[in-house]
Amino acid sequence: MGGVMICEPSVLYNMLNQYTNVSKLADINYLYLIDSRYKLDYNTGHIITAKNAQRDSKGMFVVPENVEVESMRHIVVYDSDTSSLKDLGEAVRCAEVLAKVSLYPVLVVRGGYQKFSALYPFFRSVKIMYTIMELDNFEPYPVEIVVGLLYMADHNQARSPKMCEDLKISGMLNVSSTALDCETANHPILDVCLADSVTADLFSSLKRICVFIGSHVKKGSPVMVTSTHGISRCSAATIAFLMHHFKYSLEDAWKYLKKCKSNMRPNRGFVQQLSDWELHTTGQRSTDISEPNF
Known part of the structure; x- marks a missing residue:
């Protein structure tokens, strides 16, 4: 048992x-x-x-x-x-x-x-x-990555005034191909325009992404990471932050996020760039991204 x-x-x-x-x-x-x-x-x-x-x-x-x-x-x-x-x-x-x-x-x-x-x-x-x-018809809330501080959402959740108010969101990172239309938002939004494509350049924006999320987390101000469906782009950005902020390996950050959101799945191009980010943040590639889990 x-x-x-x-x-x-x-x-x-x-x-x-x-x-x-x-x-x-x-x-x-x-x-x-x-x-x-x-x-x-x-x-x-x-x-x-x-x-x-x-x-x-x-x-x-x-x-x-x-x-x-x-x-x-x-x-x-x-x-x-x-x-x-x-x-x-x-x-x-x-x-x-x-x-x-x-x-x-x-x-x-x-x-x-x-x-x-x-x-x-x-x-x-x-x-x-x-x-x-x-x-x-139950409407799920954004998943919680760091208790009371970091959440991950799709665009419908990010546009919900009630969800943002309930979670006390003070900043939002939008990683998608278009700016987030969120007219009722009373918090700053950083738009990182990026297609969900294996050829899209995520790596060049990772430092800016981590600085933005980290500035809110360090102040104790809840921040939300969002993309269109909340599966690929925002997962990649969140994994990069976990590696940068907590010094996780790519594998550890991946497993951590998987426990929070079971269907998270950065595309293969982003996985390769996260491997490059692991080398950048830790000085070594300790994660074998050829394994089936990735």
Whole structure:
């Protein structure tokens, strides 16, 4: 069985915001999010799409009969404020029951509902039931790359005044073929005009990109990186920043970003230029970009 692991609130936030053409929440086997608090607390407010944990007549947690737990790719449990697996709080006890039948690790959210809702108050809800259509139409937020500081988005998300306000965006980097039309934006936008082509020259703009993102991150001001679909160009720019700012290798930056956004995919031309950037920032090419992962 998968066992039980602790996870940061940002991990759950990014799980909730994965999508391809539609939100991954519409996939019934993607995420089972459980609120292990008592029903009164759950009804007062919970994380969006969460289900209240099932208990028997003695108040003990049980595996729900109406959910195929063993086939769930992600099972995440939270309570009020559990911060460690050693706490043996409601979330840990619930997770241990589910872990007996799950093929994957069951995650417990560090800090529980209190911490998650403090970081992402716009994801609090009292809604209990969701139709497939509602989940299909769920609008994912930009994924979080550096907690509270760096986000990655497509153009629809970048143009959303509500999302930018909720995330307190103070600056935006747009890497696309045209300037970003964002009339309601009250933050500076740096447009780096670049086609999503294997022949496009990204490398010559990487220093300017990293300086722009870094200037916001160092000030503690949230910044968003965006491209048309939020998959290739903004992923390449974000990877370059992670390599520059945190001194990551290309491989480490790639794996880090993949955990944040599962369908990120810089085109092959950008991958080669990121390899050149690795040499520039670290003095060596430590990543073999001929491997299938790249």
